[in-house]
Amino acid sequence: MISRRQFLLSGAAVAAGGLALRAFAADRFDPVIARLRRFVDDGALPFASIRIAQRGQVLAEAHLPGVEAIGPDSLYRIYSMTKPVVAAGVVALVEDGKLALEDPVAKYVPEFADLKVVASALDQLEPARPMTVAQLLNHTCGLANSWGDARIAPLYREAGLVAAAWMYDADVGGLEGFARRLAAQPLEFQPGTNWIYGYGLDIAGLVIERISGERLGDFLGRRFFDPLGMASTGFFVPEAHADRLAGLYAARDGGIEAVANGSERSPLTKPFADAGSGGLLSSLEDYGRFADMLANGGVRDGVRVMDEASVRTLTTPYGPQDALLPALQRFGRYAPGSVGHALGGIVRVDDRSGPGSAGEYAWGGAAGTGFWATPGLGLSVTVMTQLMPVTAAPARDALRPMVYEALAAGG
Incomplete structure (x- = not known):
């Protein structure tokens, strides 16, 4: 394990010129970058990078080395930051007239036609109500995850439906086999009656495929990655680019330890399924381009990939919120009344995060990555690191108000 002192010394041993900053308004964002650097220098993060853009123009960018060098070409496991991309893919199909958000999932995934739901106990099941496509995208569908305290989580593990692992297991049978195994398990609750972080976006990925x-x-490459110039984003890292993959770290006992159990190398293997809940890898610039697109109504650098109305559908609270907000607020530690659930992410409903932050659409990943896009300001911010769990060093929460304040100060 790397102690905080050893961490700091190792960071100093990496090239002192590791800060790469390009900016039209660098002075405004110096405090933001200095605060992120302090997370690294104090040993709270193994390394970090940040990109701040407005209306597609990069205002500041920094790559801060720590226990290892990183740079613009570094690739990161973005885990749940895959979800907004897949949700955008579903909304793009709505835009194309290929489906409706209120369509029943069973229309496209007939394996889900006769689902059961847990009643008062695991051995007491009842028929599930029809699940809609939209419910896959805002975690109200009743599908859980293999971790956490859901009653059905142990059933998932017993069925081989283990997060971040099932897609590499040939016995699961790819995305279709995953859906069949999921359909054999009961839902945690009736669709639309509660909120739980789960596998909904994986099934949304299957809807897209079918x-x-x-x-x-x-599909995501054709619709988003290619036109936006996101050449480094995908569901695995080709061997020729293996040296670009950043290391993965875990916070333990007051220090940071490199993950070395083999899972850190999983992205170097092409999976049997593209996991819509958390399978993507990306670079800071690539994901920043996606965030730019959302912040600017579906267009970046003159290339439109979504209608403005589709972006609004994606990035504003969708459907009734009362049933989902209590569980969502507990999960994300959000202040009551501060957020709503959009499709694939949350949206800030007021300015308490900073001047002009109302309307901000955001989500993060298990290894501390995160982004937000604020259409009202044309603002996008992307942060990358590789430290689990995501709660170990809440850098985004510290940086968010600083970014908004710096932007407001600059007029």
Whole structure:
């Protein structure tokens, strides 16, 4: 394990010129970058990078080395930051007239036609109500995850439906086999009656595949990655680019330890399924381009990939919120009344995060990555690191108000 002192010394041993900053208004954002650097220098993060842009123009960018060097070419496991991308893919199909958000999931995934739901106990089940496509995207569908305290989580583990692992297991049978195994398990609650972080976006990925006739990664590449110039984003890292993959770290006992159990190398293997809940890898610039697109109504650098109305559908609270907000607020430690759930992410409903932050659409990943896009300001911010769990060093929470204040100060 790396102690905080050893961490700091190792960071100093990396090239002192590790800060790479390009800016039209660098002075405004110096405190933001200095605060992020302090997370690294104090040993709270292994390394970090940040990109701040407004209306597609990069205002500041920094790559801060720590226990290892990173740079613009570094690739990161973005885990749940995959969810907004897949949600955007679903909304793009709505824009194309290929489906409706209120369509029943069973229309595209007939394996889900006769689901059961837990009643008062695991051995007491009842028929589930129809699940809608939208409910896959805002975690109200009743599907849980293999971790956490859901009653059905142990059933998932027994069925081989283990987060971040099932897609590499040939016995699962890819995305279709995953859906069959999920359908054999009961839902945690009736669709639309509660909120739980789960596998909904994986099934949304299957919906995309069945409508488009393409593998999920190919569809997202054609619809978003290629036109936006996101050449480094995908569901695995080709061997030729293995040296670009940043290390993965875990916070333990007051220090940071490199993950070395083999899972850190999983991204170097092409999975049997493209996991819509958390399978993507990306670079700071690539994901920043996606965030730019959302912040600017579906267009970046003159290339439109979504209608403005579709972006609004994606990035504003969708459907009734009362049933989902209590569990969402506990999960994300959000102040009551501060957020709503959009499709694939949350949206800030007031300015308490900073001047002009109302309307901010945001989500993060298990290894501390995160982004937000604020259409009212044309603002996008992307932060990358590789430290689990995400709660170990809440850098985004510290940086968010500083970014808004710096932007407001600059007029």
